Amino acid sequence: MNRAIQLARLFQPLLICILCSVLLGAFIVQYGFHEEPCPLCLLQRAGMVGVATATLFQMRFGLSPRHYGLILLFVLFGGAVALRHIALGACPNPLDPEDSIPEFTVWGFTLYTWSFLVFSSTLLYSALLLFFLPSQEAELGVRRLTWWEKGAAYYLVFIVVANIASTFHLCGWGLC
Amino acid sequence: MVWLFVLFLLILGLAYQGHRSWAIALAVANGLLAAAIFWSHLTSTLEIRL
Numbered sequence: 723m724n725r726a727i728q729l730a731r732l733f734q735p736l737l738i739c740i741l742c743s744v745l746l747g748a749f750i751v752q753y754g755f756h757e758e759p760c761p762l763c764l765l766q767r768a769g770m771v772g773v774a775t776a777t778l779f780q781m782r783f784g785l786s787p788r789h790y791g792l793i794l795l796f797v798l799f800g801g802a803v804a805l806r807h808i809a810l811g812a813c814p815n816p817l818d819p820e821d822s823i824p825e826f827t828v829w830g831f832t833l834y835t836w837s838f839l840v841f842s843s844t845l846l847y848s849a850l851l852l853f854f855l856p857s858q859e860a861e862l863g864v865r866r867l868t869w870w871e872k873g874a875a876y877y878l879v880f881i882v883v884a885n886i887a888s889t890f891h892l893c894g895w896g897l898c
Numbered sequence: 899m900v901w902l903f904v905l906f907l908l909i910l911g912l913a914y915q916g917h918r919s920w921a922i923a924l925a926v927a928n929g930l931l932a933a934a935i936f937w938s939h940l941t942s943t944l945e946i947r948l
Binding site: 762806878894898 | 902904918925933938
């Protein structure tokens with residue numbers, strides 16, 4: 723097996739675990755420090771869950787350009803939302819105090835800046851894998867997951883269920 | 899907004915069952931839904947500024 727494929731198999735569950743841990747950190751900020759998420763924060767969370775879900779497709783169904791396309795689409799979406807959030811932070815709206823941002827920082831960076839860094843790093847990871855993967859690689863079909871991959875998948879399911887509960891608690895069935 | 903995450907749970911269930919095409923189609927639809935929500939937020943806040 724190509725070395726890049728072996729590395730991809732190793733890093734896919736790791737990427738899911740990193741994204742889920744970032745989302746878990748968002749929950750700690752939300753409930754531990756009473757910083758309620760805004761609609762843009764929730765959209766960035768959805769973007770991260772989307773990237774993790776598309777990565778799960780890579781693990782479950784094999785490496786395919788279509789799965790990478792899906793990862794890139796969610797990275798593009800999440801990165802755009804994070805950039806918008808950063809722009810609002812740089813130029814807060816004086817007419818709408820609700821529109822200004824809470825300045826909760828971790829190691830000097832706001833959460834949406836971290837979010838943008840996470841999306842950028844995922845983009846770099848995907849670009850490197852696409853660069854090194856052999857072009858004939860398209861092993862489609864349902865794979866059995868290893869224990870390491872299963873653990874990452876269950877972690878993702880837990881985070882998605884927690885997000886459903888949290889978002890329903892904040893916004894109900896409608897838009898926030 | 900909660901529907902985005904409900905759909906993600908459904909997508910994960912489809913992936914678990916091995917329905918690749920349905921899972922991908924629903925993921926794309928979910929991405930479009932998220933983009934539509936972002937677009938509505940973007941235009942409403944831009945209106946305030948302009």
